[in-house]
Amino acid sequence: MSHIYVTHELPGERIAELGQHCDMACWPGPGPLPPETLRAEVAAADGLVCLLTDRIDAALIDAAPRLRFVSSVSVGLDHVDLAAATARGIPVGHTPGVLVDATADTAFALLLAVARRVAEADAWVRGGHWRPENAWSPDFFLGRDLAGATLGLVGLGAIGRAVARRAAAFGMRVVGWNRSPREVPGVEPLSLAAVLAASDFVSVHVALTPETRGLLDAERLAQMRRGAILINTARGGIVDEAALAEALASGRLGGAGLDVYEREPLPADSPMLSAPNTVLAPHIGSATALTRRRMADLAADNALAALRGERMPHCANPEVYG
């Protein structure tokens, strides 16, 4: 019987069903699976179901001589060395589609929170500052209007398009750039430089790949409008964080809403922690109970197909099937 290792307990029934078709072991926690335990466990595994926090690099794949598939409970696969997996003929599954709305909601929640200073206002009330002498005034906690403002989308995949639909409902003009040009109803297609120059809000929705690493570097951030707000729910590595911190500290950019970082968890000395007008979330883009269950179900479906020697329904390197 095939031996499958699962790196975290997962919600939903399909993962339990998978266990009926193989000998399945799961990291019981507490806390995330240590990399050295993962390395020891994959040595005997025929299949691996993993999270985005597990680093599946070439060395790990080399340490897994029996490995026949990897199924990640994530849409992004920057934690997996796809080339190394492909070279070994190992299909890598992921979970596109099911997290589109939850992630677009998170992007919009951050956008609204920064635009209307929600986190700052909450801290102010809790801090006991809301007193009769400053109860309300016409210039009290002024934020930004969404209606009539321009939202620039960097990436027009499913999540970028879902954010565009939300923006339209808020009366925003939407412009967008995609690496391979793409017609999207309601989105004016522009070059990346033109999107950055035209937008009051910029939201990032490209996958992290060698081509997009550092895409929004100091030069590109400098192309953004003075006072513009940056939202990133994609991957931290797409934005040069040091350059972003500097642009925020100098007031050139007006704020940021971030769910993802170059290093996660965010280090205690990260300049983002003291950046002004910035709302920080701990990589919760897809974090709703329903979405996480759907992601676990898809990951189990990918694993089950691979176990049966069938094509995974959502495979990121279909070239392994010839």
Ligand code: GLV
């Ligand atoms: C979340 O970041 C994912 O890639 O699923």
